[in-house]
Amino acid sequence: MRLFVDTSSVAEVEQIAPWGVLSGARTSRASLRAAGAADPDAEIVQLADLLDATVTVLLDGDDPERLIEQGLELEQLHEHAVAALPCTPAGLEAASELEAQELAVEVAHVFSAAQALLAAEAGAALVSTELSPLEAAAIDAGETLQAMIESLHTGETTAQVLAGGISSPQQVVLAARLGAENAAVPAAVLRRMLAHPLTGAAMERARTR
Numbered sequence: 001m002r003l004f005v006d007t008s009s010v011a012e013v014e015q016i017a018p019w020g021v022l023s024g025a026r027t028s029r030a031s032l033r034a035a036g037a038a039d040p041d042a043e044i045v046q047l048a049d050l051l052d053a054t055v056t057v058l059l060d061g062d063d064p065e066r067l068i069e070q071g072l073e074l075e076q077l078h079e080h081a082v083a084a085l086p087c088t089p090a091g092l093e094a095a096s097e098l099e100a101q102e103l104a105v106e107v108a109h110v111f112s113a114a115q116a117l118l119a120a121e122a123g124a125a126l127v128s129t130e131l132s133p134l135e136a137a138a139i140d141a142g143e144t145l146q147a148m149i150e151s152l153h154t155g156e157t158t159a160q161v162l163a164g165g166i167s168s169p170q171q172v173v174l175a176a177r178l179g180a181e182n183a184a185v186p187a188a189v190l191r192r193m194l195a196h197p198l199t200g201a202a203m204e205r206a207r208t209r
Contacts, residue, residue: 099123
């Protein structure tokens with residue numbers, strides 16, 4: 001499984017990038033602004049340079065032409081910047097056009113296998129869902145994710161599933177066990193994945209020998 005960091009902070013990515021576990025990042029201009037960024041595009045470039053890997057940027061709107069324009073702007077901004085488009089009629093139209101121009105795209109906010117199939121047919125390289133919102137809606141996140149993965153893996157599509165909306169290490173493990181190729185994980189959850197009391201105890205024993 002490839003791990004993306006779900007982030008609105010370059011500083012927190014700078015702390016985790018040296019671990020060598022990140023294959024990319026997910027962010028949005030809105031979250032970067034909310035975190036205090038005066039120039040979100042500059043921070044997107046910083047993230048892409050820091051990781052030398054894909055940074056997907058969530059776009060919003062119901063105008064396909066504007067979404068296409070923003071997707072092309074991202075491609076010009078940095079070679080690793082990828083548009084993440086909503087799973088809506090406008091988003092699918094934009095995804096199809098950008099894919100036709102040989103640009104990789106993510107289709108986000110996918111909450112069913114049926115939506116996943118549409119996103120893949122529209123040309124998405126990444127089809128992303130959100131586990132915690134599914135659980136909050138009393139929908140079995142694991143069952144939904146499994147249905148998405150199986151639906152895409154049995155076809156001819158090359159689209160990969162990205163599990164987002166992660167709030168615990170257990171959700172990351174669940175996504176990996178079900179066969180999701182990618183997960184977008186907040187920095188705080190990545191730190192919790194690394195921490196274990198037995199690791200600390202073993203280190204303490206090693207110091208006292």
